Amino acid sequence: MRLTMIGGGGFRTPLVHAALLRDREPGRVTSVALVDIDPDRLRTMARILAKQAEGVADAPTVTTHTDAAEGLRGADFVFSAIRVGGLQGRAHDELIGLSHGVIGQETVGFGGISYALRTLPTAMHLAELVKRVAPDAWVINFTNPAGLVTEAMARVLGSRVIGICDSPIGLARRALSALGLAVGPNVEADYAGLNHLGWLTRLRVDGVDRLPELLGRPDQIEAFEEGRLFGAEWIQTLGVLPNEYLHYYSYEREVLHSDQLASQTRGRYLLEQQTGFWADAGRAPDPLAVWEAARLDREATYMATNRDSVGMGERNADDLVSGGYENVAIALMRGIAYDEHSRLILNVPNAGTIAWLDDDAVVEVPCVVDATGAHPIPGAQVPDFGRGLVTTIKYVERETIEAGVGGSRAAALRALAHHPLIDSVKVAHALLDGARATFPELSYLY
Structure with missing residues (x-):
């Protein structure tokens, strides 16, 4: 296979x-084409991957391309992981948000909308390019906000674009670990909602739901990251396990205060860290070791202000393990390419799964994957208390797509003004004006 x-x-x-x-x-990926607009990063990344592949027989061949059409030719699968505006854009979003008293995180609230408005024109161009150059390829979207971008690209690619996020499987893995268990073929996690806005509602092991057992033990709840982040009492009150990004909604005031007290935003921190990383890796004899050190630092400082807002302190070693989105992606590819049926939590069109959302709304739910794609499993249950939030955020996503695809400034304003983390129409106006003044690529909004 070619990726x-x-x-x-x-x-x-x-x-x-x-x-x-x-x-x-058998049938594994044998060829990987890396496409990027930055040739220096491509050269450094090729060195990192070569070091990683040392001693591995029949490692996939790796080629680098600054021409997307060239890199797409012959692709069986396409991973989309783009960041329009780079980390500098993320840092600007955070500062614009904080200057108007709102959270600026890159996938929720103002930051998510601004990031999407920069990203959507490029994502739609990519979708058209894939359709023209590699019409038989399947696109696996990692680009954030993942559900929103997947739904927009589906206008061009239909069911051949599927979104992936590692938050749900990371949550399930940590919950299982608190029970002394591990992810395996005997485990089925029931999860429902939107990307970065969902709940783990059941956790079946050998057909038995073990979530009630976990919810009955405060010590076990607070043995893993989400449990400490939300607190055992609140999770027991909810009766389900929330995605970590729901912390921005449940503790908005505390997170905003922590962000305001921080010496620098997460985006600024990553921008400085990544600038140093690329410089060091570009000249290091072992760029893989430089990458490993930077990765561990990123994981250790992930959602730091959220943890500070509730007095959590440092992350535990078990929480530093990657959520595993790369393994989900490979299982998805193999499931489609070789009809290897698997059960995965993915971002796909609703198709009647969540009864009160329309069929085309992209949701994050368990799916069965086969040679014809990913199919949501009927029966996904959003908790009653979450219905209003899911409905509102789906409206916000739709208005953001209308703005990003159609150039509607009014739609962008509606998205901002109706987001629960933005509490004033006047503030929504100011945020949009700030984004348009900061990012020349938003001049298409009229």
Whole structure:
């Protein structure tokens, strides 16, 4: 199989490559094309992957391309992981948000909408390019906000674009670990909602739901990250396990206060860290070791202000393990390419799964994967208390898509003004004006 990675010079590429190296099954990926607009990063990434592949027999061949059409030719699968505006854009979003008293995180609220408005024109161009150059390829979208971008690209690619996020499987893995269990073929996690806005509602092991057992033990709840982040009492009150990103909604005031007190935003921190990483890796004899050190630092400081807002302190060693999106991606590819049926939590069109959302709304739910694609499993249950939030955020996503695809400034304003983390129409106006003044690429909004 041939895999093309759009944004292949991105920091997480070695995670995917490591998973490809571990895959020794017949029909595995044998060719990887890295596509990126930055030739220097591509050269450094190729060196990192070469170091990673040392001693691995029959490692996939890796080629680099700055021409997307060239890199897409012959692709069976396409990973889309782009960041329009780079980390500088993320840092600007955070500062614009904080200057108006709102959270600026890159996938929720103002930050998510601004990021999407920068990204959607490029994502739609990519979808058209894939349709023209590699019409038989399947696109696996990692680009954030993942559900929103997947839904927009589906207008061009239909069911051949599927979104992936590692938050749900990471949550399930940590919950299982608190019970002394591990992810395996005997485990079925029931999860429902939207990307970065969902709940783990059941956790069946050998057909038995073990979630009530976990919810009955405060010590077990607070043995893993989400349990400490939300607190055992609140999780027991909910009766389900929330995705970590729901912390921005449940503790908005505390997170905003922590963000305001921080010496620098997460985006600024990553921008400085990544600038140093690329410089060091570009000249290091062992760029893989430089990457590993930077990756551990990123994981250790992940959602730091959220943890500070509730007094959590440092992350536990078990929480530093990657959520495993790269393994989900390989299982998805194999399921489609070789009809290897698997059960995965993915971002796909609703198709009646959540009864009160329309069929085309992209949701994050368990799916069965086969040669014809990913199919949501009927019966996904959003908790009653979450219905209003899911409905509102889906409206916000739709208005953001209308703005990003159609150039409607009014739609962008509606998205901002109706987001629960933005509490004033006047503030919504100011945020949009701030984004348009900061990002020349938003001049298409009229």
